[in-house]
């Protein structure tokens with residue numbers, strides 16, 4: 530599935546409702562790196578690139594703080610469902626994948642579904658911004674190849 534759609538209205542809307550700093554650790558530069566990693570890994574794994582891109586833009590969009598907010602993924606899933614058919618068009622399988630990936634993205638799981646795991650890979654490859662070196666244990670083999678370069682980028686990006 531192509532990720533070719535008009536992103537600006539969606540991004541404006543997401544940024545406009547943020548409760549956290551858009552320049553912060555969970556803000557737009559993080560989303561951009563997650564998008565890049567997710568599309569790189571997702572293309573290699575033949576995953577759904579539209580779901581992955583929407584994960585990048587939405588997964589931290591409902592955070593209420595930068596620290597401990599265990600329900601932010603669940604709120605992001607509800608938020609995504611409310612935007613479907615307005616800013617983007619996902620079928621029910623895609624929306625399920627996106628909501629599942631967001632609900633569980635900060636719980637340390639791995640998944641056999643290439644789209645869901647590519648979302649998690651992408652977020653974890655950017656852990657260097659929080660002084661964490663990404664662990665292969667939680668990444669696909671396709672993502673693991675990018676650990677060193679992603680770590681560098683997350684520190685200096």
Ligand SMILES: [Fe+2]
Pocket residue numbers: 555559563588589652
């Ligand atoms: Fe994230």
